[in-house]
Amino acid sequence: MKLINRYLLLVMALLLPLVFAGAHTSQRFSGGDGNDYLSRKKITTDLLTAMTIAEANYADKLDFDKVYKASILGMLHTLDPHSSYFDRKEWEEFQNDQRSRYSGIGAYIAQRNDKVYITSPFNDTPAYRAGLRYGDQIVEISGESTLGLSSNQVSTKLIGPEGTPVTVKVKRAGVAEPLEFKLVRRGVPLPSIPNYGMIGNGIGYINLFRGFNFTTTDEMRSAIADLKSQGMTQLILDIRGNRGGLVDQANKVASLFLYSGQKVVSMRGRNQDIFPPRDLGSRNSTPDEYPLVVLIDRGSASASEILAGALQDHDRARLVGENSFGKGLVQNVFPLRDGSGLTLTTGHYYTPSGRMIQRAYENRSFYDYIFHSDRDTTKRTEEKRTDAGRIVYGGGGIDPDVAVKPSPKEIDYRRTWWEPTFQFARQLVNGQIAGLPEFKIDHAPDHSHRLAASDYVINDKVMAAFKKYLADYKKEYKDAKADDARLLKDMDWVRRQIRYEVITAAYGQEVASQVLLEGDVQVQRAIAELPNAKIMAEEFRKERAALKTGGTQKD
Numbered sequence: 367m368k369l370i371n372r373y374l375l376l377v378m379a380l381l382l383p384l385v386f387a388g389a390h391t392s393q394r395f396s397g398g399d400g401n402d403y404l405s406r407k408k409i410t411t412d413l414l415t416a417m418t419i420a421e422a423n424y425a426d427k428l429d430f431d432k433v434y435k436a437s438i439l440g441m442l443h444t445l446d447p448h449s450s451y452f453d454r455k456e457w458e459e460f461q462n463d464q465r466s467r468y469s470g471i472g473a474y475i476a477q478r479n480d481k482v483y484i485t486s487p488f489n490d491t492p493a494y495r496a497g498l499r500y501g502d503q504i505v506e507i508s509g510e511s512t513l514g515l516s517s518n519q520v521s522t523k524l525i526g527p528e529g530t531p532v533t534v535k536v537k538r539a540g541v542a543e544p545l546e547f548k549l550v551r552r553g554v555p556l557p558s559i560p561n562y563g564m565i566g567n568g569i570g571y572i573n574l575f576r577g578f579n580f581t582t583t584d585e586m587r588s589a590i591a592d593l594k595s596q597g598m599t600q601l602i603l604d605i606r607g608n609r610g611g612l613v614d615q616a617n618k619v620a621s622l623f624l625y626s627g628q629k630v631v632s633m634r635g636r637n638q639d640i641f642p643p644r645d646l647g648s649r650n651s652t653p654d655e656y657p658l659v660v661l662i663d664r665g666s667a668s669a670s671e672i673l674a675g676a677l678q679d680h681d682r683a684r685l686v687g688e689n690s691f692g693k694g695l696v697q698n699v700f701p702l703r704d705g706s707g708l709t710l711t712t713g714h715y716y717t718p719s720g721r722m723i724q725r726a727y728e729n730r731s732f733y734d735y736i737f738h739s740d741r742d743t744t745k746r747t748e749e750k751r752t753d754a755g756r757i758v759y760g761g762g763g764i765d766p767d768v769a770v771k772p773s774p775k776e777i778d779y780r781r782t783w784w785e786p787t788f789q790f791a792r793q794l795v796n797g798q799i800a801g802l803p804e805f806k807i808d809h810a811p812d813h814s815h816r817l818a819a820s821d822y823v824i825n826d827k828v829m830a831a832f833k834k835y836l837a838d839y840k841k842e843y844k845d846a847k848a849d850d851a852r853l854l855k856d857m858d859w860v861r862r863q864i865r866y867e868v869i870t871a872a873y874g875q876e877v878a879s880q881v882l883l884e885g886d887v888q889v890q891r892a893i894a895e896l897p898n899a900k901i902m903a904e905e906f907r908k909e910r911a912a913l914k915t916g917g918t919q920k921d
Contacts, residue, residue, distance in 0.1 A: 413437070438708070446711050447727050447735050448695050454705040470525040471532065472554040473498060474875050477517040478788050479843070484536065486875040489813040492549040497810070498536065500871035501792035505544055506535035526551050539796035558582040558611075561876040562589045563817065565883055566893060570598035573879065574619075578611030578669040583618040590622070590654065600657040600899065602892045606687060610668025613696075613715075614646070620676045621648035623658060623683070625910055628718070630676040633696045635713025641698070655907055657899035658683040659892045662766055667691035668715075674764045675717035681754040682906055684899040685766040686892045692763030694723025719750040721760025754905065770891045779859045782847045787860060790835045791867030799831050811874040817881070822872065824865045829857070832864065859885060 421428055435453055442449040452460050459468070472491025473484050484502040487493035504512050507523045515523075524532060528551055535546045558579055562572040570593035572586070593601070610616075613631065620630045628648045635641040660683045662674050671690045677683035696713035715723045727735045748760035759765060793799050797806035805822065815821075833853060840846055853860060862885055869878035883889045 442708065442710070446695060448693060448697060449709060449711050451708045452706055457701070457705060457707040460707070467553050467555050468525060469528040469551050469553050470521075471496075471498075471534065471549050471551060473524075475504065475517050475520060475524075476788075479785055480514075482512055482515065482517050482520045483788075483792075486811060486870050486878075488554060489811075489874070491554055492552055494810055496547045496549050498534070498547060499538070500795060500807070500811070500867075501788075502536035502538050502545075504534060505537055506533075508533050528553055539793050540798045541796075557585055559585045559589055561879050562593065563877075563880050564593065564596050564598065565602070565880065565889075568597055568599035569893060569896065570594075570596075570601045571604065571880075571883065571889075572601065573604045574670075575604070575607055577609055578613075578615040578619070580612065580615070582611070582615040583622075586619050586622060598656070600659075600896050601654075602659045602661065602889065602896075603683075604661040604889070605666050605670040605674065606661050606663040606888070607665035608667070608670035609665065609691075610670055610693065613669055613672060616669035616672045617646040617648075620673050621650045621653065623653050623677060624648040624650065624680055625653055626651045628676075628680055630718065631672045632716040632718075632720075633713050634716065635696060637712070641696070641712045655903055657896055657903045659895050659899050660685050661687045661888055661892055662690050662764060663688045663772075663888075664691055666764075667693040668695075671723050671764050672715055672717075675721060675723060678758060678764065678767070679718040679721070679750075679752050680906070681752050681756065681902055684768070684895045684902060685764065686768045686895055687766045687770055687888050689765050689769075690763035692723065692725025694725075717750075717758075717760070717764075719752060719758060719760075721748060721750050721758060723760070723763065725762045753909070768891060768895055770888045773885075773887050775859075779856060779863075782852060783856065783860050783863060785843070786836060786839050786846065786848050787832075787863045788867055789839065790832050791864055791871070793835070794828075794831075794864075795868060795871040799835070802828060802831060805868060807868075807871045811870075811872060811877075813874040813876065815873040815877055817869065817873070817877050822865055822868045824861045824868075828864065829861060832860070 417430075417433070420433070431453070435451060438451040442451060471493040472488040473493035474486045474488075475482055476485045477483075482504045484493065484498050484504065485500055487498050504520055506512060507520065510523070512520055512523075524534070526532065530551050531548065532551060533546060533548050535544045537544050556576060556579075558576045558581065559572060559574050560576060562570070565571045570590075572589050572593070574582070574586070590598075590601075613633075617630045624630065624647075626649050630646050630648060633641075633644045633646075635643075658677070660674055660677060662670070662685055666674065666687075667690065671692070671694065674683075674685055674690065678685050694715040695711040696715060697709045698712045699707065699709055701707040717723065725735075750758050750760055752758055790799070794802060794805045795807040797803060797808075799805070805828070833850065836848060836850070836853065840849065862881060866878050866881040869881055
């Protein structure tokens with residue numbers, strides 16, 4: 367009965383505000399007959415009755431947490447795909463994402479051949495200070511075997527309240543017995559920008575991947591200042607896979623490149639009494655004016671689409687990549703009394719030209735919507751124009767100016783070479799590959815290192831050693847597709863991947879990610895688009911100068 371009461375409290379917390387809202391607005395929405403209020407009251411009663419009957423008569427014992435979570439999610443998902451409910455633990459994780467931190471040991475982990483490994487400890491974290499390294503296989507956590515656990519399950523066991531102890535036992539290549547590390551969990555920062563650097567003559571690159579949180583704008587300013595000190599004169603901003611976050615941070619990041627008074631986003635909802643229309647825009651009188659290319663893909667959503675749409679509408683940046691996700695729903699956060707919470711859609715986002723960002727979700731399955739399986743059949747007719755008069759479309763995410771899909775071979779490369787290159791590199795950096803002592807890494811990664819072309823070059827000698835290793839790998843994993851013929855064909859990709867793994871061991875995953883940019887077709891096209899971005903930036907400056915003088919700019 368105690369759980370029923372808990373469920374009652376939750377239902378009341380969810381529905382009573384709607385009940386009173388219905389009563390308050392019944393004159394406006396239901397003709398004033400009070401039916402809206404009575405319907406909401408009946409829902410509350412019916413839910414509790416159903417739960418009571420189920421508790422008394424169901425064949426097995428009810429899992430109340432599971433039942434009421436499913437019922438709330440089911441209710442919210444009838445509204446739209448993004449309104450959602452979070453239990454207490456999920457709510458805490460949700461808030462940690464916005465605070466850009468979590469509590470744990472501070473390391474990237476990855477699953478390889480049904481085992482879980484440390485790939486890179488974050489800088490100055492418990493894992494880093496204790497001496498955990500790239501390639502350490504996690505075999506026990508606080509006395510419990512990790513056999514058969516996924517990387518997500520291992521991660522869950524490593525995360526915990528700040529200040530609590532955890533013991534991690536690992537197998538290290540070249541070390542006969544497992545090593546045991548006693549750690550104390552602590553807060554671990556998760557910056558929005560995992561890496562940035564110079565990738566060419568005057569070309570800066572910033573990877574804004576992890577979402578827009580409380581530190582995003584400060585991180586952007588810091589990265590830009592550092593890149594300028596290294597000679598940056600043009601920038602590629604990568605927001606591929608950025609799932610969104612705090613809208614005010616997206617506005618502030620856009621404002622780094624837009625002039626004061628230029629709109630970034632408009633928010634419009636159904637209930638304008640509770641959520642009045644709101645516009646956000648730049649207040650920056652001296653924005654950066656260098657050429658800018660923005661990379662987007664199907665994983666770019668919400669706040670990242672706001673940023674991309676604003677820069678496109680004001681002709682400030684050249685967009686390269688794929689059509690973005692199309693998540694343009696204004697969502698408000700509602701914490702509940704029991705420590706859980708929900709996000710509820712209250713309106714829509716519109717770009718400065720008036721484009722609605724949200725992709726249609728009516729009359730299609732949740733699967734089709736989330737996995738984009740219906741994307742290519744969706745026709746869009748909402749035509750708008752940028753400041754310079756270019757045609758852009760709304761109602762289905764943000765289209766790039768230059769469409770570039772990822773290499774179709776990338777998935778096949780990974781399926782074939784992901785495992786053997788990791789296992790080879792694990793032995794290589796632990797000094798287990800004969801004749802290559804210069805690749806042994808027996809120190810913590812130097813996260814502050816600036817990658818140079820001369821760092822850990824994977825020469826023919828290394829590739830010959832890998833070919834020899836591959837024969838032993840094939841004996842152990844008989845179903846592996848990797849063989850000498852494929853190696854000859856895929857040599858460039860394999861060489862780059864081995865270097866990525868070694869650089870990860872030496873300097874951390876953030877630095878190593880720059881290695882992969884060399885084979886990234888979207889990044890290479892972004893570099894090729896910088897001359898067009900330069901023309902766009904010059905026109906942007908001319909237009910602003912003309913507005914300042916009150917005249918009309920002519921060529």
